Amino acid sequence: MFDYSPLVISLRAAILATTLVFILGNIVARWSMGLKGAIATFVDTVLTLPLVLPPTVLGFFLLVLFGKNGPLGSLLGAFGGSVIFTWYATVLSAMVVSFPLMYRSARGAFEQVDKERIWAARTLGMKEPMIFLRIMIPEAWPGIAAGLVLSFSRALGEFGATLMIAGNIPGKTQTIPMAIYFATAGGDMKTAWVWVLVIVALSGLSLIALANFTRGRQ
Template identity: 65%
Template sequence: MIDFSPLFISLRAALLSSCFVFVFGTLFARFFLSCNGRFASFVDTLCTLPMVLPPTVLGFFLLVLFGRNGPFSFFWDLTGGGIVFTWYATVLAAFVVSFPLMYRSARGAFEQVDVQLLWAARTLGMREWEVFLKVMLPNARPGILAGLSLSFARSLGEFGATLMIAGNIPGRTQTIPMAIYFATAGGDMHTAWIWVGIMLGTSFLSLGIASYLNAGRSV
């Protein structure tokens, strides 16, 4: 009988990371949209870098940063043992690898908002945060939701960084991609095919939603 805990672990990590990605990716995209100069270019590159780096490299950096002697080692005291090799680490890895997708999608969506609408809102006396919430977000919503769908799909399929920082602990950190890998390595092709089918179905659904939202934005 198949243990479906990898499905629940993957969904929990992907959903939680998508929530964080939505907030931080949208805010970062809005903030650096109006920034220029070398610092803005550096931050933009830094936010996009996880998209091109191998997941194992990202996992290595996460281990260095959140390890016992890393700069974020205070998490060991806050959580009573740190986040390395815990389910928190699965969320962290999913967040890091999916953040660039949300950031780039949100920034592209904001850049397509008609500037005349923003100036009209400011002329009517709206504050900058009101312009953002009442004008920019509603007009950029299809692109933002498409980025969120892509981020969710990317989080669900994360393997390398998760294996580096969270490990493969059944019932705790074993996600669907790791269940596929270790089932295949153990010769259990039947279980591997089941997990592959589940992964294909969820990823196809997420990408379908993203394509639908992008099509709606282009109309």
């Protein structure tokens, strides 16, 4: 009987990671716009760095942080918790690799918002959180939507960091990319092809939805 668990695990991790990244990415993008000088450059570099680092390097850093002897891992262990080799690790790794795409897209979109509208809202006494929610996000939505789709696709296809901190546990942490890799390594090309077609279809549908949305906005 064919095992569909990689699809369920991948979708669960990608959807949850994308949801969290959407919230954090927009908030951090808006916050970072207020920074100046060397601090702004440093923060932007750190937040964008996961986009260019190899996934295995990201996985290594996550192991250092969340491992049994790591600072965050020790803290979780004191409360009887752990992230390593759990389904939470699949979400964590997907968040880390997809965050820069959401952050960069949102930041670029916010920078294109009409500054006069923002200043007019401030003049009328509108608070910054309301300006962010009622003016900036609606105005920047096409760019934010692009970041959302790209983040989802990246989270869905994450492999290297996930393998290092979540492992390949069938029915628990085995995502579609890992199912493809280990099926190919084991010579099971039929199973590998099934999962390749599934992930290509999911990513393609996401891009088609974004293209239709963009045309609708235009």
